[in-house]
Amino acid sequence: MQYHIIIVVIIWSTVLADSRKIRGISLAYRRFYKEKRSFLCIDGSKIIPFEQVNDDYCDCLDASDEPGTSACTNGRFYCINLGFRPHYIQSSRVNDGICDCCDGSDEYNSRFRCRNTCRDLGQRELVEVEDRMRAVSEGLLLKQQLIKEGANIWQEKQSQLRDLQRVGEQLRAKMEAHRKRERKAEGMLGLLMPQGDDNRKKKGPESLTDFFQELDCNKDGSITVEEVQANVVSRGEEGRGLTEREALDLLGGHRQADLSLFRETLWRSLKSDSGVKMKEDLSAVGGVDQAPNIKAAGDGSADVKKMEEAYDTLQMEIRDLEETLSTDYGADKEFMYLLSLCVELAVYEYTYVLCPFNQVTQKSSAGTVLLGKWGSWTGHSEKRYSQMLFDGGELCWLGPTRSTVVTLACGTRTALRAVKEPRKCRYVMELESPASCDPLQGSRKVHNEL
Template sequence: NKMLSSEMWIHILAIALFCCGSADSRKVRGISSSYKRFYREKKSFLCIDGSKLIPFEQVNDDYCDCADGSDEPGTSACPHGRFYCTNLGFRPHYIPSSRVNDGICDCCDASDEYNSHARCQNTCWNLGQRERAYVEGQMRTLDEGLRLKQQLIEEGVLLWREKQAQLRELQQVAEDLQIKLEEHRRKKREADRFKEQTLRALKGGDGGKSFHLKNKTLGGILICLFCNPYSISLDEVKAEVVPVHDEERHLGDDEAMVLTTTESAKTNRTLTCVLAHLLNTNKKFTVQGIKKVSFCWVLICDLQKKLAIDYGTDWEFLFLNGQCYKLKVYEYMYTLCPFNHITQKSTAGTEVSLGLWGMWAEPAKNRYNQMIYENGEPCWQGGSRSTTVTLTCGTETALRSVKEPSKCQYIMDFQTPVACQPVLKQRGVHSEL
């Protein structure tokens, strides 16, 4: 009985070893955990696309039976098949099944070369460490970028309010200047009417001592002093008026007093007073007033144009307006002035426009991710130069790279904290770590 029992145990062990070996030889490789339910060992296997039902022993038999290649996930038999690298400790991914057992290690866990001469080392842990360090660095950058972004948002709100206040102040100044200018024009029209009336009254002749302007280019207009609505000092009269018959002689104080005394002017109806310098001052005030009003409106228009730009939901990009950022690439110096223009300058000093501010590109996920600059200088192949600026998250604001993937079409990488988003999708480190 003891002998019988020993033989029986040997037989059972042999069957077990055969079964284990058979199961291992038919092990389904190259599938993810989400697809394992399709590969539970049974009598038959249904192709995942539902096109064919085959015996289960034909799975991974190195012959392609399913059109979608699902019966050969662990071999290179199917031209469109995929092999799943589990890569514990790193990121899992798929490779074309044609790379299975080709002597080249494509999976960091070496699972794709289970039956080849290649001696692959499992490098997933080291790669995972680097990946984790990278992700941690990215998260630190994101945290710092978001902190700086909040500061820039607060500064942007204050700057927006300040510019709005400047706009209101300029508009008020322009309105006040316009009122003053209109009032001055009204007074000048009245003075012109007085002048015309006086000249008509004096056409009868010159019954007394006459005077005229020293510098006739100042106006050459004669006005009776007592008709003039403005006042004039002795020094001003002496500086501007001389006797008609003796141009080299200067007026004395008494003579100047006569010309500036209203009662004397009234008694001497032929007295002619020349007030060209006042008229000239009148003219200067009008010109200066117009210049001031015009200058105010130029500033107002400039401010309105700047405030019309979309600086983000919280005005976080407002601080970029008026700033410029440079980057030297080989023999060229590139200058990006956000919301304004982009230029390229060669070492020879030739400067070319690569585009003027156009709009936000408005991609689907983030409206403030790309800037479009258009209508740069003409390209020799036709059309004009243009640039797309992609904004990336960083702890400092700087122009990072410039490329020209196609002729006269440029792309730039512009790093700034305001491009940081509260939720950053991490590059996946496998959950099975």
């Protein structure tokens, strides 16, 4: 009989000791729960007898006296989870018949027995971590290739810009030359066209200056061989036009002459009646010489118009290239490969298309909706290139203008992982890219208890 009494006492003592065990606290807080005569609430608000710790009655305002029960509504229970990740749960979930801690420690006084799954979860997480680290390593190798590719694309774009700028300068010079010839042809044409409504014979010039101004068709202050041919004829042979050689001789062998040279050369010939004269009626004799000048003026105008159109197109290409080169493609141009790339993801009846540095659209049977145009990088200072903003999309019905935030994640491919609309017309996307891989991601340690 005494033997049985001793056994009962031992069992009761064990149960009592087990009930007094302080559960639900982390190693960092163990020092507050050393058994003694009194207990000071961790927030310092109250002192209670130590017997009232974990007695299923909430005495402390911060719930620190009941870490292992559900007595306090604001309490927390610490799951040690040896072999996996430790974490806190709400005290209300202690002994509720549901296993919240993988080691089952939250159901110590429950009729429901929990199986310890921490080791299995730890092994599974270890595999996931190793896979993630392997993906980061592969992503970093791919990133190095993308950096080289980005540098090549950048140099190619710069070379294209320089070539276009050089062609633009050449085309502009060519246009100026054509315009000058056009003005000269129009000047000759104006001289050859009849003056006045009655086509009466124009009164000839009388003075040196009058003759010079009459011959200076384009009013540039000089007389050229062509202008002499257009306005001076031979006195004999029924007003025969002059050859280029004859006109050149009349200007003393010069291709053009100012007023001073004109006085010493052609003016003397005109005054001495030595075989040449001004055309008496420019409109009358223009039938022979006018047509080529009209054609020259018309052809010149058409050529200048074509060149102006080509120049405008060229300038648009130059502006587009300058805008492309002004965009931030990452510290090492690692994101530049995305410039000519679009990725898409189907979600229910919609297909979302992301074209980095360009725009985001949503396609459906009803049509295509613009969800935003490229705006800027919006990641925080340490991770500037972790987030993209696309704004200025189409206006929502009774809502704001659509916009999209794209978060970039490390991966071995370039693809959209997810698309959500957490708020009306505010979209969030996750883009996987090797260019987002960071060496620090591969160096993170697995939890010590794994």
